[in-house]
Amino acid sequence: MTEKKFFQWHPAFYHAMRLELRNEKGLEFIDEFELTRKPLKIDLMIVQKEADIVINNTIGKIFKAHNIIEYKSPKDDMNIRTFYKAIAYACLYIISPIHNIQVDARDITITLLRHSKPRKLLDILSDGGYLIEHTYKGIYYIKGFMFEVQIIVSSELDTSEYKWITALSDNIQQTQYLDLYHERDDNLNENEKGLADTVIQLVTSVNEESVRKWKEGKNMCQALREIMKPEIDAAVQEAIQEGELKGTIKTYFKCKKTPQEIVELTDCSLDYIMEVLGL
Numbered sequence: 001m002t003e004k005k006f007f008q009w010h011p012a013f014y015h016a017m018r019l020e021l022r023n024e025k026g027l028e029f030i031d032e033f034e035l036t037r038k039p040l041k042i043d044l045m046i047v048q049k050e051a052d053i054v055i056n057n058t059i060g061k062i063f064k065a066h067n068i069i070e071y072k073s074p075k076d077d078m079n080i081r082t083f084y085k086a087i088a089y090a091c092l093y094i095i096s097p098i099h100n101i102q103v104d105a106r107d108i109t110i111t112l113l114r115h116s117k118p119r120k121l122l123d124i125l126s127d128g129g130y131l132i133e134h135t136y137k138g139i140y141y142i143k144g145f146m147f148e149v150q151i152i153v154s155s156e157l158d159t160s161e162y163k164w165i166t167a168l169s170d171n172i173q174q175t176q177y178l179d180l181y182h183e184r185d186d187n188l189n190e191n192e193k194g195l196a197d198t199v200i201q202l203v204t205s206v207n208e209e210s211v212r213k214w215k216e217g218k219n220m221c222q223a224l225r226e227i228m229k230p231e232i233d234a235a236v237q238e239a240i241q242e243g244e245l246k247g248t249i250k251t252y253f254k255c256k257k258t259p260q261e262i263v264e265l266t267d268c269s270l271d272y273i274m275e276v277l278g279l
Helices: 009-020 081-095 118-129 174-187 190-206 209-214 220-225 228-254 258-265 270-277
Strands: 027-034 041-049 065-074 110-114 129-136 139-143 149-153
Touching: 009 027, 009 041, 009 065, 009 190, 065 081, 081 110, 081 118, 118 129, 174 190, 174 209, 190 209, 228 258, 228 270, 258 270
Parallel strands: 065 110, 110 149
Antiparallel strands: 027 041, 041 065, 129 139, 139 149
């Protein structure tokens, strides 16, 4: 039986959201926001530090002073329990002792984000008398609650506009995968590249089989080689250094140095030296 793999989607999601909203000013991102002194955490809290800021990104059009973001990975269900849990988080946030001032419910928004459309949840909300507005492509506003709520279906978003959030998929396409590297290398600063690498690493791991096949294909392999040249060069250099180190260890041994003496000369562990020497 094939062992089931578990992937850490949330760190990539945190970074993807920062990348999508990187051009917006005055936003503070707080991962795993603790609602209480005991473990009870919001996936992502985005605080709008200045009231008069205008958010142009459609993901953040709804944003106010305090914005609760709950994320579900592709394999996780988004159901009515998810919805009411987010509502409960918002209520707890209002009464949280961390605030120095009273938080107004009208200053809170809730965003639920998942790759595929939670059709059953939307049907339940609609049948319950709540108005669902398909405001933007992939973005649904839920009207009738004390908080403003939106559900974002990332698979329906424009991949050219939202490269990072839409990439959080276990079925990414070749062109979209390559576009992540282009975007990272051409349009991001060094700090943003660090965020991008988290997303790319997760997407590569989740789509391991597809990426392997693309690398084996003639045309795609060449494209990947060009895009991933910095990573390939770094790996080659590391291999060269590793080979040089092994050669140095073996040379010391031939010169009658003991493994313990080689530890002091190379700063390598004794286990590593013994492995290199085959002892």
